[in-house]
Amino acid sequence: MAALCSAVGVSLGAVVRFLVPSVFYGPPQSFKIGNPGDFPYGPPTFLADEKIFVFRDRERGFAVASAVCTHLGCTVAYFQNDRDFHCPCHGSVFSPTGAVLYGPAPRPLNWFEITLTRDGQLRVDKDKTVPPTYRLMV
Amino acid sequence: MKWIREIWQSIVRRDPLSTDKGKSELVFLNVWLHIHPAKVKKENLRFKYSFYLGFITFFLFLILLTTGIALMCYYRPYPPAAYQDMKDLQFAVFMGSFLRNMHRWAAHAMVVCVFLHMCRVFYTGSYKKPRQFNWVVGVMLLLLTLGLSFTGYLLPWDQLAYWAITVGTNIGSYAPLVGGQLRELLLGGHTVGEAALLRFYVLHVAVLPSLVILLTIVHFWRVRKDGGLSRPIWKLKPQKTEALVTIGAPAAVAPLQVTAASKDKTYGLMEVVTGKPIFETMTPEEEEDTVFSYPYAFVREAVALMATVTTIMAISLFFNAPLEEMANPAVTPNPAKAPWYFLGLQELVSHSALLGGVVLPAMMVIALLAIPYIDRNPSRRPRERKWAIWLFTFFVVANIILIIVGTFFRGPGWTWVPPWVHVVARPE
């Protein structure tokens, strides 16, 4: 009985492990987004494939906000007139610093680390979240 | 001519259908028909008792199997081919859009019918002893039906599909402890992508249909083994008040109890084993009330089958299954809505993801599964089970209201927009 149970258990474990992918083929978490000069001042640039907003400010430099709503993962939009992020799915609204102003979102929007590579390009790492005050001066 | 008759006889091996023996043999010598009893209670054939909803659900499932297999001949489960194949089916494949329409509308209809069938079973109290377990099998079939719809929803790989599944699987990730891993297991990645489409395809065309077929076999077998369909409520007999026969026992010893001799005609093996039948039995008077399954039950089932197929075909001629633009992870349509039967859930989720998306639905499913074991009131008469009926009706109505709100009263940003108000999109 014990032998049978352990055999079944091991097999089930193997099946579950089989289903967990060892290699992910999704987009990389850390990537270059181009030269600092590519980004205008003023309203943020939305990079659709990476789902991020790149902010560039004359005094304070670069910052990168996630465009993925913390509620259920829809892509938020930036509204120029009130400078808030609006989620189309269940109506969450985030302030310019990413704080939740309204709606079911449980957490503020993520901000990602942005650094300068040696060849002078901007690099974003989605695995490293930073406080909304984080800035990269170039 | 003689050899034709001989071949025919070698296949059917029964007496002519003009005889009672032939009618019985048709049922029990045939592997497909023998799930029926040779004779059925006349009252159970009445449309107004079951509305044939269980049968209709099953027939819709058959339509889904056949049209689904046809669609598989043209469908490649990876982006962007999946979307192109949908376009091909719509415009290039002969009858492609008709088959796709049939598959889509039958799927919607199956969700409706399985739900109505459950309501019928509840309101007639048919989940009560000895049918408790068949209710549980039924709830599992309901969940599998929803699972089939959900996995099928992603396959066209259009905007509707992509965002409904993004939102839907994110709901799951709110489940405590395992939620995140469960989502990754289902998607085979961090986001809805190539791997997710392939996994949903495997679930949709292999895993879930096989489970539905297996459980449907158990479901039908149990309907039969529980004594056929439950007696219509208007045929319920007054409560049994047979006195127990006491055999002259010594005064000091508790009286020996003897169950009244069973008047039942059919003796199953179970009776030999347990002494008492575990299924509903017929009295000789009721026996008078039965008719042969051939032709009475079979004709009615055939009519239900034809009505179901014709209705789905007619709808598919006039209404096309929607197909939006190709999935685009960067742009979320506004509002992004789940399939209609999940809009009640989405409405709850718009208030709280953990409570509305995980806790409440989980409690509902557990409550549904447990109904036959919680409701210990043996009576099937509506008058004697007011509480159960009120409670169940409350949940049904609440669910329908939430679905209506989610479908018709939610506009861009999930704000409250009644259907008679026209909104102009806000400029970005």
Ligand code: HEM
């Ligand atoms: C794939 C889904 C399902 C199929 C194909 C199916 C099919 C059937 C059929 C053909 C019958 C015979 C009579 C009738 O037409 O009502 C039946 C009876 C029954 N079903 Fe289902 N069913 C399904 C789901 C469910 C669900 C969701 C429940 C409840 C939660 C359920 C509980 C029952 C019970 C308890 C009976 C016996 C009713 C009685 O004796 O009066 N079934 N089912």
Ligand code: FES
């Ligand atoms: S996904 Fe943004 S509010 Fe629900």
